[in-house]
Amino acid sequence: MKIIKTTSIIFIFLLILAAIFPVGAFSASVSDLPDLDIGTWAGDGTNPGDGHRYIDMGSYNGHTLRWRVLDVYISDGTDGNTAGSKTALLLLDDVLFTPAGDIERRVFDTYNSYSSNWARPSDIKTFLNGAFYDTAFNTDEQSSIITANYRMGGSYEGYFGFPITDSSKVFLLSTDEALNPAYFANSADRALANSDWWLRSPGDTFYYAANVRTTGTAVGIGNAVDNSRGVRPALKLDLSSVVFTSADYSAVEAAVAAANALDRNLYVSFAGVDAAIAAVVYGLDITQQTAVDGFAAAINAAVAALQIKTYTVTFLDYDGAELKAESVAHGAAATAPSEPENKAGWHFSGWDADFSEITADLTVTALYEFNSVEYYLERYDFVPYSDLELRDYAAGETVYFDILLVGHDNYALAEIRIAHDTDLLEFVGSQNPGSWASQVRIEAPNIVYINSVASLNINVGEPTGEPICLITLKFYVKENIAKENLEAALHYNSILIYLPPGIPAPASSVAPPVGYN
Numbered sequence: 371m372k373i374i375k376t377t378s379i380i381f382i383f384l385l386i387l388a389a390i391f392p393v394g395a396f397s398a399s400v401s402d403l404p405d406l407d408i409g410t411w412a413g414d415g416t417n418p419g420d421g422h423r424y425i426d427m428g429s430y431n432g433h434t435l436r437w438r439v440l441d442v443y444i445s446d447g448t449d450g451n452t453a454g455s456k457t458a459l460l461l462l463d464d465v466l467f468t469p470a471g472d473i474e475r476r477v478f479d480t481y482n483s484y485s486s487n488w489a490r491p492s493d494i495k496t497f498l499n500g501a502f503y504d505t506a507f508n509t510d511e512q513s514s515i516i517t518a519n520y521r522m523g524g525s526y527e528g529y530f531g532f533p534i535t536d537s538s539k540v541f542l543l544s545t546d547e548a549l550n551p552a553y554f555a556n557s558a559d560r561a562l563a564n565s566d567w568w569l570r571s572p573g574d575t576f577y578y579a580a581n582v583r584t585t586g587t588a589v590g591i592g593n594a595v596d597n598s599r600g601v602r603p604a605l606k607l608d609l610s611s612v613v614f615t616s617a618d619y620s621a622v623e624a625a626v627a628a629a630n631a632l633d634r635n636l637y638v639s640f641a642g643v644d645a646a647i648a649a650v651v652y653g654l655d656i657t658q659q660t661a662v663d664g665f666a667a668a669i670n671a672a673v674a675a676l677q678i679k680t681y682t683v684t685f686l687d688y689d690g691a692e693l694k695a696e697s698v699a700h701g702a703a704a705t706a707p708s709e710p711e712n713k714a715g716w717h718f719s720g721w722d723a724d725f726s727e728i729t730a731d732l733t734v735t736a737l738y739e740f741n742s743v744e745y746y747l748e749r750y751d752f753v754p755y756s757d758l759e760l761r762d763y764a765a766g767e768t769v770y771f772d773i774l775l776v777g778h779d780n781y782a783l784a785e786i787r788i789a790h791d792t793d794l795l796e797f798v799g800s801q802n803p804g805s806w807a808s809q810v811r812i813e814a815p816n817i818v819y820i821n822s823v824a825s826l827n828i829n830v831g832e833p834t835g836e837p838i839c840l841i842t843l844k845f846y847v848k849e850n851i852a853k854e855n856l857e858a859a860l861h862y863n864s865i866l867i868y869l870p871p872g873i874p875a876p877a878s879s880v881a882p883p884v885g886y887n
Contacts, residue, residue: 424463428506431474435506436463440553442609449606450519450537456609457516461543461553465565465600466502473565475598478579486577486595488522488570489536495570498540498603515539518606523547524571524580525590532572540603542570545580547604548588561586565600617654621666626650629673635729636700638677646672681728685721686735693736698728710736758860762853769795769845771860788843791859795845 447453523544573592
């Protein structure tokens with residue numbers, strides 16, 4: 371009965387301890403962990419893409435210590451931290467190394483019958499909380515490391531009279547923690563190819579301690595404590611006591627600078643980029659580095675999503691027929707279609723607008739130059755009416771030469787040329803030119819040129835009977851001119867007409883009389 375009673379008391383005691391120090395009290399899914407970075411952010415650490423976060427904090431034997439973040443949680447006060455404080459569980463990403471870079475293998479404990487266990491304290495616990503702790507961390511880092519309460523864990527917890535609970539600044543993981551899927555996804559995630567490593571849980575006999583093999587298998591029955599194995603320390607940080615450095619905003623600054631360097635006029639909308647830049651929260655610390663990096667990523671994504679403005683450039687022929695339409699980016703040049711074929715009587719001469727730098731929708735129309743055909747006229751040919759008073763003229767008089775033109779559907783007037791004998795006559799001007807004549811001038815010594823300002827039709831076939839213009843030319847008589855010599859002294863030289871598109875040239879023209887210019 372006494373044995374039964376004693377056993378019952380022990381069992382009740384174990385239940386009470388289990389309630390105080392629950393094995394799974396501090397576990398959390400890695401996906402639920404907030405971003406954490408103390409010291410220098412190390413990203414994915416030595417195993418890129420393994421899903422863990424890492425920090426560089428402290429150094430040992432000249433080697434920076436990189437820690438894997440296993441858990442971040444709000445303390446309930448039973449773990450050694452103040453209730454309500456945010457706490458992080460960290461595990462060294464690799465085993466400890468010597469100054470030369472070799473694995474620093476250590477015995478778990480010097481073998482002493484019935485006393486070789488972590489809490490004795492073992493040699494390894496004394497080392498981690500003494501020489502290692504004192505040299506690996508500065509005073510600020512040490513002030514953030516809490517004295518953690520924990521259980522021994524494992525299948526043999528409490529055997530051989532060993533303590534079930536303990537506390538220290540630095541410790542080893544238990545078998546339960548090593549097997550926690552929230553901390554390690556699988557054996558490969560747990561394995562270190564270069565070394566096995568000790569756990570704090572007791573093995574299946576009083577001088578065995580659990581460990582993790584290079585395969586990642588957690589061996590709960592353990593191995594003799596006087597064996598030499600790798601050391602992979604763990605610790606807990608009181609995050610509320612840590613003064614974090616500022617987050618690195620260099621990626622954000624680079625993204626903002628790149629966005630601001632863009633020409634906003636090139637894009638349909640810059641609102642997405644402006645919104646991403648406006649969403650940046652400055653002043654965050656390194657625990658929020660992922661959020662800061664997210665701001666940079668959002669800006670870059672918004673820039674990548676920008677749509678360059680495009681405009682439609684339409685090339686038309688003279689008659690409005692579309693030759694080509696294309697979409698052109700803002701500021702770029704449009705590409706003209708192949709030159710349109712020449713039309714009957716016309717030849718292509720270019721385009722009516724510059725399309726080398728497009729900033730709006732644009733219509734470009736083909737330009738043509740008329741093929742001019744010069745017809746030499748005998749006196750009043752092609753002109754239905756001319757009024758020249760035929761009589762003798764004395765020196766000093768004025769000769770008035772009236773010209774009336776009527777319309778024709780096919781041909782456009784370009785120029786009328788009137789020849790005169792400069793020894794007998796001097797051109798002194800014109801009157802009543804109407805709206806069609808832009809210039810009346812003399813270029814060749816004895817030719818009066820009358821240029822039109824519009825494509826006025828002139829009769830080269832059957833007249834329409836509709837008058838177009840009346841113009842009077844005035845000539846000063848320099849010497850007496852007999853009536854019979856007047857028509858030789860003043861007459862039509864030629865008329866220049868334009869052929870519109872599609873209108874063939876006349877079959878023949880009259881050759882100029884001898885002596886005509």
